[in-house]
Amino acid sequence: MGVVFAKRMSAMKPSSIREILKVTERPDIISFAGGLPAPELFPVGDIALAAGRVLADIGPRALQYGTTEGMPALRSRIALEMETRGVGCSADDVIVTTGSQQALDLIGKIFIDPGATILTENPTYLAAIQSFQCFQARFRPVPTDDEGIVPEAVDELSRDADVRFLYVIPNFQNPTGRTLSAARRKSLYEVAVRRGLVIVEDDPYGRLRYRGEHIPPIKALDEAGRIVYLSTFSKTVAPGFRTGWAVAPAPIRDKLVIAKQAADLHTSSFDQLTLERYLRDFDNAAHVEKVRAAYGERYAAMDAALSSSLGSGFSWTRPEGGMFLWVTGPEGLDTTDLLRRALERKVAFVPGADFFPGGGGENCMRLNFSNSSCETIREGVSRLADLCAGR
């Protein structure tokens, strides 16, 4: 007799990003494929000091079991961070999660029955698709344009079905790099209130703006208790800690805590306390400023390289922050096939089709610029452009 797996597993395949990343770990490949922050900017020395101070000052309690919601000191510090983003909340509203990815898993767990409908931007974040697929969601992709998701379309698409939530990345979206305008955030919130719709607002990149003005999160408007806001320290400090957070209305927060308790009891005490100490003792705002400046330069290098080398059939987004831009090629281009040939020339990206839960995007690709120097970016784009031009 064979091993019987749950039905949900038939929908879950190893992601192409993951398979691609394996190849692109080879040092001779210029990779625009991953979503890695620039490691040379990580505040390693400050983290080392913070970790040492935690163990010296707190001792064994830093290595003991903790509460599921997270360490009180870190939750308070996250509430302060939320204030700088325009959202008033208290430590009680915050749950620490094992990276934002766990928040997506918990969201899936508490909301999605098999066959229930969820709305997402089209295209949307690949790993969110995977998390929600695991709970056998039915995806209803919502049209987007240069200003982000179209609120009227959300209104229309949430009219009839059993829609559990809308998942949206308003700032420097993954994969497109686009930002949802302030006017649309307001309209979207109004649709949520009118339709009784929960919005999951995923904001990993919001602090990485290198041009233009900060736009407050949708959560800043949330008097009705409809918005679950997610963020992470992965892009502003370092991803290796797997420490993110959710700010949620009380009834949703309580369910998230129950689900998290069964999922991993709590997030690493040592990591939480090390992050809290780092944020307390060092100037993270100055650190983020450095990251922003570097990513801004890298973006500009990529944009300039694309402008000077890609043919007329190609267009791309001009993100004001974040880590990605999105290239659309001529009708009929197959970027999955292009990737195979790109790897022979030792350059990599993620084909667009992976980000469309309902199909499409075959002529698109996502390029990451945060993890390469400007020089590497110019060389990689040149290889890519040669390939696209049939050179």
Place this chain on the structure above:
Amino acid sequence: MGVVFAKRMSAMKPSSIREILKVTERPDIISFAGGLPAPELFPVGDIALAAGRVLADIGPRALQYGTTEGMPALRSRIALEMETRGVGCSADDVIVTTGSQQALDLIGKIFIDPGATILTENPTYLAAIQSFQCFQARFRPVPTDDEGIVPEAVDELSRDADVRFLYVIPNFQNPTGRTLSAARRKSLYEVAVRRGLVIVEDDPYGRLRYRGEHIPPIKALDEAGRIVYLSTFSKTVAPGFRTGWAVAPAPIRDKLVIAKQAADLHTSSFDQLTLERYLRDFDNAAHVEKVRAAYGERYAAMDAALSSSLGSGFSWTRPEGGMFLWVTGPEGLDTTDLLRRALERKVAFVPGADFFPGGGGENCMRLNFSNSSCETIREGVSRLADLCAGR
């Protein structure tokens, strides 16, 4: 319109352990309720050195994203540890998990369809019940006696239903403290092979034996690829790292990796590397020896205190290791009610009923002895005995 949660959430309530732990955080309460290791024994200084060395030697890579399976160096070290337990395996067979608790969640995710049957010891680990409940498992509790789970009963109960796996804790079981005999491990494995049954062997406490001889895990017999073995650094180093592992046959391991990727991408890089460096540079075997000796003394203190103070209607297990013993009171005793009165006398335990997925155990209680000094144990047992005797 209200928020619609998934059906699975109606089965998931905050656990009583969790609610109890909140009360027992008060310093004036003697708590035999939690499952906390003794923090005063944590190797804090060595961990501080290990963490410092990781950041000094490896630098930013220690804070970057990693692969879902876990850091190669830690997986190799876990394979060595498995060898000392009697299981030959390679680093490739190991997946690092965010604590054993995450392994339970992933097991539930890959195996359990709503309504599918799983077998567990009766009683069994409370947080495993919660994890599997979350996937809407149907529990079929298997009778146990002083030698542990009864293999003939497993054979009988796996005959007809759609049984996805048997979950078993062979060493110093939670909650009873009982150990599955070598003969029964063999019989159980034979049943698994004959019935095509997957066994999930959860072994957090195996290294904490303070009396008798080590019995190799069921996994040591696993030529047929039927056993998923789980363990953790929570009891041999410290739980705050939330770092555990699974050793699984390839087809199951592959599914676990896919599920873990969607759950949290990977376990903290910093924690994994700090643990690996600690295990490499320091004498963890000597540390575990210290922990064993202390728990052995604490167990003996609790056993002696119970012997000299509890009335004739009470009996309890004599574990050879681990952190818990299990008291059975006279027929008609309601330990949930007893707990309420115990808290007034500032002593706490976990009522037995919580550990029985199919009901029962109202006259039982679990006592933890790892997290109290011998003196505290004597005082706590004396309070409890007075209460039981109506004094």
